[in-house]
Amino acid sequence: MKNKKNYVARVVVGMSGGVDSSVAALLLKKRNYEVLGLFMKNWEEDDGHSCSYIEDLKDVKSVCEKLKIQLYQVNFSIEYWNKVFKVFLKKYKTGKTPNPDVLCNKEIKFKEFLDFSLENLNADYIATGHYVRKKKRNEKYILLKAKDERKDQSYFLHLLDQSQLEKVIFPIGEFKKSEIRKIAEKNGLLSVSKKKDSTGICFIGKKRFENFLQKYISCKNGDILSVHKEIIGQHPGSILYTLGQRKGIRIGGIKNEKHGPWYVIDKNVKQNTIMISQNKFHPSLVSKGIIINNVHWISEPKYRCSVQTRYHQKETYCSIRKICLNRISVRFDHPILSVTPGQYGVFYDREVCLGGGEIDLKF
Structure with missing residues (x-):
């Protein structure tokens, strides 16, 4: 017993x-x-x-x-x-x-x-x-x-x-x-x-992600657009890209080393396009806040705390406003770069993880 x-x-x-x-x-x-x-x-x-x-x-x-x-x-x-x-x-x-x-x-x-x-x-x-x-x-x-x-x-x-x-x-x-x-x-x-830490998708491991994903999702080539909506290249599928991404953008000879690398600043899944810029701080990549669905609290909610919108990101202080049920609006004290819907906003009170939820929208 x-x-x-x-x-x-x-x-x-x-x-x-x-x-x-x-x-x-x-x-x-x-x-x-x-x-x-x-x-x-x-x-x-x-x-x-x-x-x-x-x-x-x-x-x-x-x-x-x-x-x-x-x-x-x-x-x-x-x-x-x-x-x-x-x-x-x-x-x-x-x-x-x-x-x-x-x-x-x-x-x-x-x-x-x-x-x-x-x-x-x-x-x-x-x-x-x-x-x-x-x-x-x-x-x-x-x-x-x-x-x-x-x-x-x-x-x-x-x-x-x-x-x-x-x-x-x-x-x-x-x-x-x-x-x-x-x-x-x-x-x-x-x-x-002395074994190296595991990396990659949980339980699946480290793979060339683009090739792996295309085994399960049908992708079509689409247009890469400039900020002026000019076609400047082709990509293998808009869903394969994430906001702020700088690697794997196939634009070949138009790369301008003087202005640095290119970044994905927007994507349109219905039109199968991505838009790129060499401005890391392009307004499309800057967010003042987020909307979170299905927020989950481990501890008692705090409506002034700090938030991470991706793993190992430096925390940003924020204010939280309840919209309805478990949907909340989160306004950052300082703007954050490359917030990505589908990722998670996780809240902290110093060393305590309060909870969090999936990012639905950014603003």
Whole structure:
């Protein structure tokens, strides 16, 4: 029974094959939890050359053997496809630039993984290698930035709710990345101690994004326009571009080195055009505020706070006005460049992540 004096809490750690989740498991083991490992397969790879799945699983097995913890495997590919990837594609088709990592955390890591662990592995908690912290304040859990602000991942976890936070442990949030690597090396986790961080789309990995996306969305060539609406080039599909983008713009010989690189300042999905300028501060890229749909609050709302409109962006102070239900208007104290509908606006009160939601419009 769980109320026995000597009961040891069982924690299932989401093992990815990286140094962060490996050290998370190690630290929990040292804190005398009963630790289990769970390796999730969430993407049915079919290109035969980019997938690190086999290598990651090998590293997970090596770490679990070293730590003497039992490893389980589960396949959430169908759930990922239906709850994350299909939503991701749908938004791209409308011209928005979604962030699948936020939805992946909400629907897979802290829903499917959590439910599976509680129901099938008799877990008391789950744990991950995210760089965040949590505390209890006034009978509610708050989500805090990591001590290592360069690695902080609270932006991606702003949709977590109280029931999820109650059941999750973040063992590495108090450490710097350099410390995590040293801990791994000191404890003989040599297969992961110097392993590079994973990049790219959540669970899918690093790919040439344009080619990857065109496997799932039909794209047609369209016109690249100047600010004077002159046709100055061709592109492979307007949905493949995002506001403020400066790489991958095919305009060849008209590049004017004197004025620097080109930036996407607007796109029209219906007409399949993008507009570019060499002015990084073009008025089309400058926003005074945003409209957010389906705002989610982890902690009590604050209507004066700071906001990030993309990951690792410097925070900007803002004022929030409720429009109706869970739709809000956010006015920045200072204008922000390259705000992109489909991304997320995430709110902070110093080190506390308050919540956030998807950017619907910018103004």
